[in-house]
Amino acid sequence: MIVTVDVGNTRIKAAVFEGDTILQRFVFDKTALEKNIKNILEKFGAIVCLVVSSVGDVEKNTFLAFEKKLKVHFVSHQDVFPFINNYETPKTLGIDRMVLAAGATLLYPNQNRLIIDAGTCVTYDFVDENNVYQGGAISPGMRLRYESMHNFTAKLPLLTLESPESYVGKSTTQAIHSGVVNGLVYEIDGFIDEYKAACKNIIIILTGGDADFLAKRLKNTIFANSNFLLESLNQTFQYKIKND
Template identity: 25%
Template sequence: MLLCIDTGNTNTVFSIWDGQKFLAHWRISTDHRRTADEYFVWLSTLIAVQKFELQINACIISATAPRVVFNLRVLCNRYFDTRPLVVGKPDCALPVAPRVDTGTTVGPDRLVNTVAGYERHGADLIVVDFGTATTFDVVDFDGAYVGGVIAPGVNLSLEALHMGAASLPHVDVTRPPRVVGTNTVACLQSGIFWGYIGLVEGIVTQIRQERQRPMKVVATGGLAPLFDQGFDLFDAIEDDLTVHGLRLIHDYNKEMGNV
């Protein structure tokens, strides 16, 4: 069984692949201070609840927060007796190399999204990931990551408004009934909801114009469905896109004899 670990800046997803399907997806808040032992206690509890026998013999990690990698490596070594593949490290090969400026370190989550998106949807694709940041990852004709866009994340924008403006409360992201809000909460929700609809539409249109070709758009991340309500922004929404990509990259490295 393969353990796929996707660490975003806010949450970390652990997914178990049994060779045919994902048996479970578990989520824990990202904290670089969390030790290998803490991860294992948490994992063991969830495994016990699910009542399946876990035989992990391979691990792959994507970490946008580099400081978490140390403890995750210890987890894999100590508890699963395996050396994990870490996306972005030299010993983890990608099916197609990214084409970006020399010296740029692309977020591993974006590379993984690219691999997964290309496998499922083919070339000329934009992957939109609603995480801590909202990222747009552009996939070229041959599956290469060729750059994209990084915009502030939905919750981060709301949090920034709340922190910077004394009279603005924290609000949940939702689609407000009207564009013109008649109270503070409704005004904030409108700004975020319609602002993001505009942001996604605008950026996708600009990318298509710049590249002068049709491009499919696939969205992932917990908030993707919220922004899809009747707007036809996305050709597909896929919750499991990043962990699917991790599995593909692990398989590829296995074929190459790297693991």
């Protein structure tokens, strides 16, 4: 039994796995990290390993404090991955993106894969059918789009996510919601259309905190799984154990 931990830019997500099955999922703030990890370990006494993927600013020592009780593994660029990395600057490729690419490679063999992670940023990662990671794209997520319009203008209000009432915003508030939500939907659909035109036999995986909200608004058929990074962490660690 292992617990996987995804330290993101805004929140921490964790999941306890028995083999490939999620027993329980957790979401909490960074300020409550140590307390929540302790509670998880007390509830699931059979956990033998803590697997961490971090793009946030949490100190490693917070996790290393649990080393006396179990093994702690931080996924890094030095790990074994099931794909060839064709990124021109491989050391700058985020660990979260590498984990997502690994999970897609292991779970969907012999296919082209486009993984879209809709969180603080929206990342697009493409692994071809020959298991070569080719690259992708990064753009602002919905929260960043709302905040940037407020922070870099004099009068636009700071709004929180809402479904647009119409494509035509008849007030400033409606126009912002339409621009943020519909703009991102058009962006994602546009990227998917480009990849579908360029290669056949492709699976589209949508994950991240905004995945469920976006999935029902896309015109393209996608596989939406908000737990995909946590599942990919489990798969990547199992792959490492078998191939080290």
